[in-house]
Amino acid sequence: MKNIGLYPRVQTDTAASKIVSQAGAVALVETVRAAGLDRGLSQALSRWRRPLARHNPGKIVTDLAIALAVGGDCLADVAVLRAEPSVFGPVASDPTVSRLVDTLAADADRALKAIDATRAAARARVWATACEHAPNHGADVDHPVVIDVDATLITAHSDKELAAPTFKKGFGFHPLLTFADHGAAGTGEPLSFVLRKGNAGSNTATDHIAVLKAAFAQLPGHTPGRRPGKAVLVRADGAGGTHELLSWLTAQRAQYSVGFTLPDTFAHQLALLDKAKLWQPAYDGDGEIRDGAFVAEVTGLLNLSSWPAGMRVIVRKERPHPGAQLRITDHDGNRVTAFATNTTRGQLADLELRHRRRARCEDRIRVSKDTGLRNLPLHDFNQNRIWLAIVALAVEITAWLQLLAFTDHPARRWEPKRLRLRLFSIAARITDHGRTRRLRLAAHAPWAQLLAEAIDQLRLIPAPS
DSSP states (O other): OEEETTEEEOOOOSOOOSEETTGGGHHHHHHHHHHTHHHHHHHHTGGGOOTTOSSOHHHHHHHHHHHHHTTOOSGGGGHHHHTOHHHHOOOOOHHHHHHHHHHHHHTHHHHHHHHHHHHHHHHHHHHHHHGGGSTTTTOOSSSOEEEEEEEOOEEOSSOOTTOEEOTTSOEEEOOEEEEEEOOTTSOEEEEEEEOOBTTOOTTOHHHHHHHHHHHHHHSTTOOTTOOOOTTEEEEEOGGGOOHHHHHHHHHTTOEEEEEOOOOGGGHHHHHHHHHHTOOEEEEOTTSSEEEEEEEEEOGGGSOOTTSOTTOEEEEEEEOOOTTOOOOTTOBTTBEEEEEEEOOOSSOHHHHHHHHHGGGHHHHHHHHHIIIIISOOOOSSHHHHHHHHHHHHHHHHHHHHHHHHHOTTSGGGGOOHHHHIIIIITOOEEEEEETTEEEEEEOTTSTTHHHHHHHHHHHHTSOOOO
16 A cells, blocks of 8 residues: 555445445434334325335335435435435335426425324424423423524525525525424424515515414424414514514414514613613523623513503613624614513513524524525425425434434534534445344444444334334
8 A cells, every 4th residue: 555645545446345325324214213204104195106106105205305314405316325225225216206206296285284294293202202302391381392483595596486586686485494492402303394485575474374383283282273372482583573473473372582673763762771770681692691781671661552462572782793783773882682572471681592592593594404405406386395395304303313312412413514424424334144134333433333322222212103
């Protein structure tokens, strides 16, 4: 062996046999099995299986989701799984995959309803298995399940159906998304995605209500027609601060914490707070007092007669970051922001910190874009709606893997890029002994032991009957 530059020089060929690349994706397969997602999708999508078809539609959709989880961004990337039949079983050809997507898109509403029902059932099993680590464990008024709602822009690089100019002078789509927050200990998981044209409004209450109805339906224990109640908190930015949405959330008896736009004439009212010394210290992201930041309630200084009963408005002031532009509603050189909530208990600083933590939703959107959401690869609008459902499956399979197998490890919070580099990309060798097939992970891989322990832990979870 000779060196070339600073690295060894090696000869390459393709003669190796029984070598499995992306062997770490077995953890995703075990997560699918533990959640019952494979059997559930197989049954839910059986009506779209053609007579004498070799491949199960549920298996095809699951394969696509796993392919996205390991880094794919188009239908053809399922070839990564197809190359490893000893681990992933028979995987459909590219034409078969495309035909299934076309078939589901032709009956998109019914197909998406079937997929969502399966996701909800699998989520209930996963959260029940996770016990005290589940987002809904011990959920009540003071510790609600948190649903974050936000929109994002997806650029279309070709003339796709219903793509339109966006408010940022781009061209594409403007989907609305909801995520269940796992708190500081974990990541989060998608609940509902609604694909919209690029020129869809940011504060369209009808769309917010539709995506939240779908999100509520994903929560374990939800029954149609039943209101979620105070054990659920909805967080949104200023786009969610509309009369219609807050009135609807009030009727649902849910808690909310949404951005609120102060009137332009409100600046002089802030002087009253200064004079009365009503400001209280605010917290930083770690829950410690932040120097120069304060919060106060201004509900009594606003005319809220047209808003739902019980709404409170809380403001925060602090020195702006260098280079930040002040607005007309800012006061005395301080940046002033406000949010509205109907939560009646808790210190102002705690409520304000809880609202500010909705910024985690941006992390969830980034994760989704790293898992197939960055580009909608298909032309027809309904085809891309199916694609979004597959993206949601991929993101939540990854989140469930972390929830079930990495509860007390930093990998619980790893994002997809790190999971792929450290775990999913680990290679292995397949060996057969009698009726036993064993996957021998590369011993020199730095995180092979972590992966092996995760797979063993997932295999202890019985698959639903």
